[in-house]
Amino acid sequence: MAAAIYEFANPQRFETVAQRVIPFAAASAVILLGFGLYFALIASPADYQQGDSVRIMYVHVPAAWMAMMCYSIMAMSSITGFIWKHPIADVAAKSTAPIGAVFTFLALVTGSLWGKPTWGAWWAWDPRLTSVLILFFLYLGYIAIWEAIDDKSRAARIAAIVCVVGFINVPIIKFSVDWWKRGLHQPASVLRADGPSIHSTMLTPLFLMALAYMAIYACLVLISMRNEFAERRLARLERGREEPVSTVRAA
Amino acid sequence: MRVARAIVARDLTLAVRAGGGTFQAVLFLSLAVIIYALAVGPDVGTLSLVAAPVLWASALLATIVSLDRVFQADFEDGSLDVLVETSDTLSLSVLAKAVSHWLSTGLPLVIAAPILGILLGLEPEGYLPVAASLAVGTPGLSLIGALAAAITVSLRRASILVTLLTAPLYAPVIIFGVGAAKAGAAGEALYAPSMLILAAISLFAAIVAPLAGAAAIRLNLD
Numbered sequence: 001m002a003a004a005i006y007e008f009a010n011p012q013r014f015e016t017v018a019q020r021v022i023p024f025a026a027a028s029a030v031i032l033l034g035f036g037l038y039f040a041l042i043a044s045p046a047d048y049q050q051g052d053s054v055r056i057m058y059v060h061v062p063a064a065w066m067a068m069m070c071y072s073i074m075a076m077s078s079i080t081g082f083i084w085k086h087p088i089a090d091v092a093a094k095s096t097a098p099i100g101a102v103f104t105f106l107a108l109v110t111g112s113l114w115g116k117p118t119w120g121a122w123w124a125w126d127p128r129l130t131s132v133l134i135l136f137f138l139y140l141g142y143i144a145i146w147e148a149i150d151d152k153s154r155a156a157r158i159a160a161i162v163c164v165v166g167f168i169n170v171p172i173i174k175f176s177v178d179w180w181k182r183g184l185h186q187p188a189s190v191l192r193a194d195g196p197s198i199h200s201t202m203l204t205p206l207f208l209m210a211l212a213y214m215a216i217y218a219c220l221v222l223i224s225m226r227n228e229f230a231e232r233r234l235a236r237l238e239r240g241r242e243e244p245v246s247t248v249r250a251a
Numbered sequence: 252m253r254v255a256r257a258i259v260a261r262d263l264t265l266a267v268r269a270g271g272g273t274f275q276a277v278l279f280l281s282l283a284v285i286i287y288a289l290a291v292g293p294d295v296g297t298l299s300l301v302a303a304p305v306l307w308a309s310a311l312l313a314t315i316v317s318l319d320r321v322f323q324a325d326f327e328d329g330s331l332d333v334l335v336e337t338s339d340t341l342s343l344s345v346l347a348k349a350v351s352h353w354l355s356t357g358l359p360l361v362i363a364a365p366i367l368g369i370l371l372g373l374e375p376e377g378y379l380p381v382a383a384s385l386a387v388g389t390p391g392l393s394l395i396g397a398l399a400a401a402i403t404v405s406l407r408r409a410s411i412l413v414t415l416l417t418a419p420l421y422a423p424v425i426i427f428g429v430g431a432a433k434a435g436a437a438g439e440a441l442y443a444p445s446m447l448i449l450a451a452i453s454l455f456a457a458i459v460a461p462l463a464g465a466a467a468i469r470l471n472l473d
Contacts, residue, residue: 029439040403063411134419134422135419137415137418137419138419140415141412141415141419144412145402145412145416148403148406148407148412149407154470154471157466157470158402158467158470158471161402161463161466161467161470162402162416164463165398165420165459165463166419166420168459169419169420169423170424172452172455173422173423174430175423176422176423176426176427177422177426179426179427179430179448180426180430249297
């Protein structure tokens with residue numbers, strides 16, 4: 001386990017893997033998004049109550065799933081980075097944050113657009129809306145910590161504390177807002193013990209879109225991580241170029 | 252333990268003598284309550300409906316603005332370095348800092364809140380629940396706040412960061428705090444469970460915040 005972790009701690013090795021995976025992830029994102037949107041917007045039926053506005057579901061629900069998934073990835077990467085001082089885990093957490101924040105924002109905006117025709121209001125203090133809004137601010141706090149600390153390795157470790165404390169609090173926040181108000185949101189309708197309560201014609205585009213979002217995430221996070229490593233290498237090279245000059249002068 | 256007691260004694264002396272936090276927190280609470288009252292309007296019926304939430308929200312904001320006092324001065328004059336070097340259990344020292352923050356800020360808020368409740372037309376049966384819920388909930392605010400203060404102690408723009416970090420984590424505290432205060436005033440059965448959950452949040456914070464706070468301080472002072 002530990003050996004495998006260290007094998008992938010090498011940025012050079014990450015670079016070769018990322019170079020191979022990024023085109024594949026990008027291509028799958030385009031294909032999945034194409035099929036997903038076709039099924040979502042054209043080939044799936046309108047809802048008998050909501051009409052065509054049900055199609056917002058296909059962009060909204062996967063975004064909300066990704067909001068949760070990205071925060072979980074951040075937390076796992078943060079723990080790995082904190083315990084094993086794993087540089088790639090640190091960078092993975094850092095690069096995931098803005099993408100997760102955008103998915104969270106997308107979930108909020110599409111939810112608001114969906115809420116107007118179905119619930120009759122742009123915004124309601126529904127428990128899920130509220131907890132996703134709070135999640136959005138957890139993302140912003142995490143990003144702000146990275147911005148505020150110049151030293152990368154210190155920033156990584158302090159941000160990891162912020163992320164994990166936030167992660168511990170996610171279920172507490174969820175529980176408290178559930179208690180706070182019984183919501184407008186429907187109960188879980190996909191992951192249920194007795195099977196999904198959504199018809200398969202709607203489930204297919206939903207899952208295609210979810211896979212497309214995951215491919216988009218994989219593609220973007222790898223590009224962002226490569227950028228981060230390139231930036232650090234550049235900073236090291238610039239520092240390195242300054243230092244020999246001064247030694248030459250001193251000699 | 253001896254170190255922890257010394258920290259609490261020192262911080263309380265500083266808070267009382269150096270024109271410190273106690274007065275500021277109560278002043279902030281009073282001003283916030285007045286601003287809310289001015290915003291809501293003079294109708295006592297409306298005000299008494301929002302009295303408990305306004306008191307809780309004001310106490311929460313008063314806590315947030317007081318958080319820079321937890322570690323900032325000690326960081327600037329170097330005593331935080333001494334604390335890190337000398338105490339073998341830094342987390343206990345962080346707990347002590349949170350306790351002294353609560354004693355100098357939270358406790359005065361607990362006492363002042365019911366009195367300010369009079370201004371807001373709080374029902375007499377609401378005084379005790381408001382004070383009790385604040386007494387159980389504000390330690391959680393101080394502990395989570397001390398963690399945020401520890402995380403940001405060496406950073407630029409620390410105050411906005413502290414607000415950004417604490418506000419989401421305070422959400423459960425204010426939900427159950429206001430829930431308890433309202434249920435208690437109305438004599439509802441939800442009073443006891445809300446108070447218990449509030450206590451659970453504070454106790455949970457008493458475990459997590461000192462450990463994480465100590466790690467954050469070590470990183471900040473590296």
